[in-house]
Amino acid sequence: MKGIIVKGIGGFYYVRTAEGAEYECRARGIFRKEHITPMIGDRVEIEESGGGRGSVVKIYERRSxxxxxxxxxxxxxxxxxxxxxxxxxxxxxxxxxxxxxxxxxxxxxxxxxxxxxxxxxxxxxxxxxxxxxxxxxxxxxxxxxxxxxxxxxxxxxxxxxxxxxxxxxxxxxxxxxxxxxxxxxxxxxxxxxxxxxxxxxxxxxxxxxxTPGFSSLEIEGISAGELWQYFPEMTEAAHECRFRGCSHINEPGCAVKKLIENGKMAGSRYESYKEIYNKLKQIKEWEK
Ligand SMILES: Nc1nc2c(ncn2[C@@H]2O[C@H](COP(=O)(O)OP(=O)(O)OP(=O)(O)O)[C@@H](O)[C@H]2O)c(=O)[nH]1
Ligand SMILES: [Mg+2]
Ligand SMILES: [Zn+2]
Structure with missing residues (x-):
């Protein structure tokens, strides 16, 4: 049977099927061996074992x-x-x-x-x-x-x-x-x-x-040089900087700086960019 994990508590996964039934499931041992942890939102296949219980036997590829x-x-x-x-x-x-x-x-x-x-x-x-x-x-x-x-x-x-x-x-x-x-x-x-x-x-x-509220978050999985791609208001201008690979921090001829002067990018957004950039840069240095 196919379903979606709607909740996870204490090692149990609650899977809702297309018919609207909910099963309390454990994940097959194979997932632990492969270091795969089922997540809420996972599309899965389950095997029923009676009494509204079952086990997760397959996790479909995640879109995100x-x-x-x-x-x-x-x-x-x-x-x-x-x-x-x-x-x-x-x-x-x-x-x-x-x-x-x-x-x-x-x-x-x-x-x-x-x-x-x-x-x-x-x-x-x-x-x-x-x-x-x-x-x-x-x-x-x-x-x-x-x-x-x-x-x-x-x-x-x-x-x-x-x-x-x-x-x-x-x-x-x-x-x-x-x-x-x-x-x-x-x-x-x-x-x-x-x-x-x-x-x-x-x-x-x-x-x-x-979801429960959270107040801290670290950006991971990208390098400092890629960060500009994730600020939509920067992407177009970023191609017009004088230097290729411009970090948009202090290079001359940086088109992003002009965006801020023209009010097309908010100062606070740019401050956030710099702060995340520096943090990502540090991680990179530390890993070397
Ligand atoms: N005046 C006002 N109060 C609100 C509004 N929305 C939520 N609240 C109140 O704000 C408080 C927190 O609301 P919750 O819905 O519990 O907040 P939450 O984001 O789910 O919080 P966590 O579950 O702890 O992450 C409650 O006292 C709500 O009644 C609103 O639009 N106006
Ligand atoms: Mg809440
Ligand atoms: Zn630039």
């Missing part, structure tokens, strides 16, 4: 895979940030965007809690960079239809800091009652409300994933 959040086969990532508490972390959003671009996943920015405050500056910042930005409020139901339009027939992950309202938005979209918690409760308890990655099937087709 992410470490943070740990999911496979995601098409779209909705990066949720908020206009109010917790304060938006622009550098983290920029890193999440690069992370998604590297994995070949379409990122979409969602600015939630518009009922409390509006941040037109953030909206403008990411629209200028070429991304879709949706202003939403889980409290008032704003932006939900706009979000839904991105989800049909796709696998979509919701990601962002703890407390931004991922589960609240998803609850409205899926009509599932997902656990949510106030920002002060989260700080008080020192943990996230959502602790597992979980995949939900949408009645209109497609799947959505709720």
């Amino acid at each position: 895979s992410l470490v943070r959040p740990p999911v496979a086969n995601v098409d779209t990532m909705i990066l949720v940030a908020v206009a109010a508490e917790p304060d938006p972390n622009i550098f983290l959003i920029d890193k999440m965007l690069v992370n998604a671009e590297i994995a070949g996943i379409q990122p979409v920015i969602c600015i939630n809690k518009s009922d409390i405050a509006c941040r037109e500056d953030i909206e403008k910042l990411y629209k200028t960079a070429g991304y879709s930005v949706i202003v939403a409020s889980a409290e008032e139901g704003e932006g939900i239809d706009e979000l839904r339009a991105f989800l049909k027939d796709k696998v979509t992950a919701f990601a962002g800091l703890s407390g931004v309202g991922k589960s609240s938005l998803l609850g409205l979209i899926t009509n599932e009652s997902l656990e949510t918690g106030t920002v002060s409760e989260k700080i008080g308890r020192g943990r996230h409300t959502t602790r597992h990655v979980e995949l939900f099937e949408l009645p209109e087709g497609g799947y959505v994933l709720d």
Whole structure:
């Protein structure tokens, strides 16, 4: 039988089949030997062993895979940030965007809690960079239809800091009652409300994933010299620099610098570029 892993807890994988049945599965020992760990979102083949149990016997090739959040086969990532508490972390959003671009996943920015405050500056910042930005409020139901339009027939992950309202938005979209918690409760308890990655099937087709919030992320798997490719607003200009292999940091005749002067690339985005670039450069040096 074929299915998709919707949840993983304590070494068990919960596989949902096309017929809508869910099986509690263990992974075959062969995967451990080959150092393959099944991921949420994996398309798999299972063998039933009775009583709603089974084992994962095959994992189909992944279209994409992410470490943070740990999911496979995601098409779209909705990066949720908020206009109010917790304060938006622009550098983290920029890193999440690069992370998604590297994995070949379409990122979409969602600015939630518009009922409390509006941040037109953030909206403008990411629209200028070429991304879709949706202003939403889980409290008032704003932006939900706009979000839904991105989800049909796709696998979509919701990601962002703890407390931004991922589960609240998803609850409205899926009509599932997902656990949510106030920002002060989260700080008080020192943990996230959502602790597992979980995949939900949408009645209109497609799947959505709720993920726990995270606040740190390292960019991996690319070299510093490749980074510019993952900043969409830089790609065109990057071909016009005076020097081939321009790092867009301090070479003369750098066309990216002109973009910033002309307001076509935001200063904060360029700061993020430099910070990630230097970090990647360090890793490279360290590996030598
Ligand atoms: N005013 C307002 N509050 C919201 C909105 N969306 C969510 N909240 C509140 O923000 C708090 C956090 O929401 P959650 O949905 O638990 O946040 P989360 O992103 O799932 O957090 P983690 O699961 O910890 O990663 C809750 O108290 C929600 O009621 C909104 O649009 N407006
Ligand atoms: Mg949550
Ligand atoms: Zn350059």
